[in-house]
Structure formats: structure tokens, C-alpha cells
């Protein structure tokens with residue numbers, strides 16, 4: 001049972017001392033402090049005001065096995081007792097780290113046989129940045145420095161993460177991106193290709209990559225990076241064939257492919273990795289979140305044998321973090337993967353709850369505020385529009401409706417994100433049919449409640 005916290009006092013201290021992630025500090029002050037999440041079980045979180053909320057976001061796209069897994073607690077305690085920490089800098093390593101690397105290599109398969117560890121998704125993408133440039137230098141092609149990414153991609157919050165990402169609001173803070181990152185259009189059919197043939201639209205988006213490669217010179221391009229399905233960008237599922245086109249273009253010019261699997265990994269799309277669901281073969285795979293179901297911070301980069309062979313010619317690769325391969329995080333990640341396997345959660349997403357979510361979402365299609373619902377595995381999205389059958393938004397600009405519907409959902413007991421005017425969901429992989437129905441019912445009710453509010457701003 002949760003401890004008996006003094007919630008009012010915690011809120012006061014929160015305002016006074018704590019700076020939350022990606023937040024408006026003044027706003028937090030104005031609303032009297034953040035919502036304090038005290039405990040959780042299964043698919044539900046509880047806050048200090050006594051609300052039980054269905055967690056449609058699996059924490060932050062990460063609690064794949066759900067909350068309250070006693071065996072993850074036990075395995076962490078056991079490992080802490082035996083060896084709470086040791087590093088991988090001194091020609092040393094710990095048993096769980098080796099076992100986890102081997103386990104991940106088995107899941108990624110094929111040429112992705114080597115694993116580098118970090119503590120977060122952002123760090124994993126910093127590793128990508130340094131490793132790829134170092135690789136091309138060693139290979140005798142030092143001009144290959146440019147990364148091509150997409151607008152509205154999310155690759156993290158560090159300097160390299162924000163730069164690789166395509167979030168203009170993040171670029172604006174801190175004079176980013178750093179030089180050497182080129183952004184091209186995203187394969188967001190509903191937002192940018194509406195009314196056109198989706199497959200043709202996907203081809204155009206892939207062609208934009210080739211155009212940029214030719215514009216900057218193929219000899220200068222190091223890698224293309226993309227989330228198989230964009231998560232923080234609004235669950236942007238690319239049209240069929242997009243990734244195959246991208247893959248062919250990258251191969252044509254000898255450009256490395258980086259699949260950022262931080263959200264798509266570990267069963268989210270109905271295979272272990274999003275690139276397996278979408279059918280392409282990357283050279284580097286940063287992953288995090290579902291790797292430990294968020295129980296402890298850990299991320300990894302699966303790297304192709306070809307890249308590692310080149311790195312071996314360069315002496316020390318002077319890159320790594322204190323917490324690279326942290327034994328407690330690795331032990332928890334290993335057990336987390338074991339749970340996913342034992343409970344067949346990947347197949348469950350592919351054959352059962354994924355299709356069930358798609359059907360349930362379709363019940364929203366007749367709502368006058370809904371322009372489209374879409375999903376892949378247990379990643380879902382609802383587009384809110386001003387006029388049915390269009391992609392027109394409420395009010396003068398994008399982003400008016402999303403927060404209204406999101407806030408209504410949370411008040412009605414469902415945690416979702418509102419990304420501009422898209423409501424997105426990413427529930428734990430253990431979610432039941434009944435809980436999916438509850439999620440959709442709450443969204444329906446919240447859309448009804450939002451309707452008069454939105455009419456007022458139209």
C-alpha cells in the first residue's frame with residue numbers, strides 16, 4: 001500500500017524546488033503544482049487526490065509489462081546485494097550486462113550482433129551520432145558527416161538528440177540543430193497528404209530524402225535516422241512501401257540506416273521491433289523505454305557487425321558513460337524481456353489486443369470531431385477535426401483541440417497525450433479487452449464534452 005504522503009506539502013515543495021521535464025514552470029506554479037502520482041498497479045496509476053487513472057500512455061511510452069511486477073523488484077534487490085555497480089571502462093564487465101547484450105542480439109538478429117549500453121534514449125542517439133561519424137572517418141570517407149532526419153521526429157533532448165530530432169520548438173531553444181543535420185518531410189498522410197493516394201504520398205516523402213541526398217552530395221551523407229513509427233510526433237504511421245523506398249535509396253548511396261526503436265521496440269508494434277513489423281533492415285538500432293519497461297533507466301544500441309569490424313581498426317572508441325551497462329538496470333531489463341517472452345506479449349499485441357484496439361478505435365470514426373483513427377499494434381491515434389471528412393482544424397491554427405480533449409480524458413480517468421490535435425495512446429501490452437473498451441468509451445465521452453468548448457472558439 002502507498003505511504004501516507006502530505007500531498008499539499010509535496011505540491012508546495014514541488015513549486016518551490018522542483019523543475020519538471022519539458023514544462024512551463026510558471027504554469028505549474030499557476031495550477032498549484034504538478035499532479036502527484038503516488039502508486040500504480042497493472043494498467044492503472046493513482047494520484048495524491050485519490051484518482052485512479054487508466055494509463056493509456058504506459059508511463060511515457062515505456063511500461064510495457066505494466067506496473068507492480070514484484071519479480072522486477074526482487075531481481076533488482078538481488079543484483080544490488082550482489083553487485084550494485086561496476087563499470088565497463090577498465091576491461092571489466094558484469095554478468096547481467098553480458099547476458100543482456102547477448103539477449104538483445106538474439107532479438108534483433110541478422111547482422112545486428114553487437115550492443116552498446118547507455119542510460120537513456122537521448123544518450124543512445126548521442127552514441128549513434130558519435131559512432132557513425134567515427135565509423136566513416138575510419139572507413140576513409142571523412143566527408144560523410146551529414147545525418148538526414150525528418151521534421152517532427154523525436155530523437156531526444158540532449159544536444160545531439162534535439163538536433164537529430166525535427167521538433168522546431170525544441171530547435172528554437174538553444175540555437176539548434178548543430179551543423180550537419182538535414183531535415184526532410186515526414187510521411188504524415190493525414191496532416192500533409194490528405195485527399196491523395198497514401199502509397200503515392202509515401203513515395204513522395206521517400207523521394208524527398210533522395211532529393212536532399214543529391215542536393216548535399218551523397219558523398220557527404222553519413223546516415224538516415226527515423227523512428228519506424230513516429231511516436232512523440234503524433235503516432236505517424238508511414239504509408240505501406242515508404243520504408244522499403246527509404247531503404248532502397250539509402251542502400252543506393254551507401255548511407256547507413258538508423259531505426260530509432262526507443263518507442264517501437266519490445267513488442268509495441270506486434271513484433272519485437274518496429275523495423276521487423278515494417279519490413280526493413282537497419283544498421284543501427286537505438287532502443288530504451290520498453291527495454292526495462294521503465295522500471296530502471298537503460299538504453300542500448302544494437303550495431304551491425306560490419307560497423308563493429310570497422311570500429312575495431314580504430315583503437316579505443318573513446319565514448320561511454322558511467323552507467324553504460326549498469327548491472328542492476330541490465331538485470332531488470334533481462335527479467336523484463338523474460339516476462340515479455342513468458343507471457344507471449346509480442347504475439348498478444350500482433351494477434352489479439354492490437355487488432356482489438358484497431359476495431360475499438362473504429363467506433364470513434366462516426367464522431368463529428370473525428371477525422372481519422374489509426375493504429376499499429378498498441379500505438380493508436382485519433383485526429384480531431386472541425387469538419388467531418390476533412391482535416392481542417394479548430395480555430396485559426398493547429399493545436400487548439402488536442403489539449404481540450406486530452407484534459408477531458410484525464411478528468412474522466414484516462415491518461416493520454418494530446419499532440420497538437422491528435423490524441424495518442426500507447427497502453428501497457430498487458431491491457432485487457434475491457435480496458436481497451438473503457439479507453440475508447442472515455443475518449444468518446446471526452447469528445448462529446450469537448451464539442452461545445454470547441455464550438456465556442458470556432
Ligand code: PXG
Pocket residue numbers: 060061119120121122123125154155156157161227231232260261262263288289417
Ligand atoms: N527517441 C525516441 C523515438 C523517443 O521517443 C527518445 C529518443 C529519447 O529518450 P529519453 O530516454 O532520453 O527521453 C524518445 C523519448 C513525448 C515524449 O512528448 C516522448 C519521449 C520523451 C519525452 C516526451 O511524447 N520519447
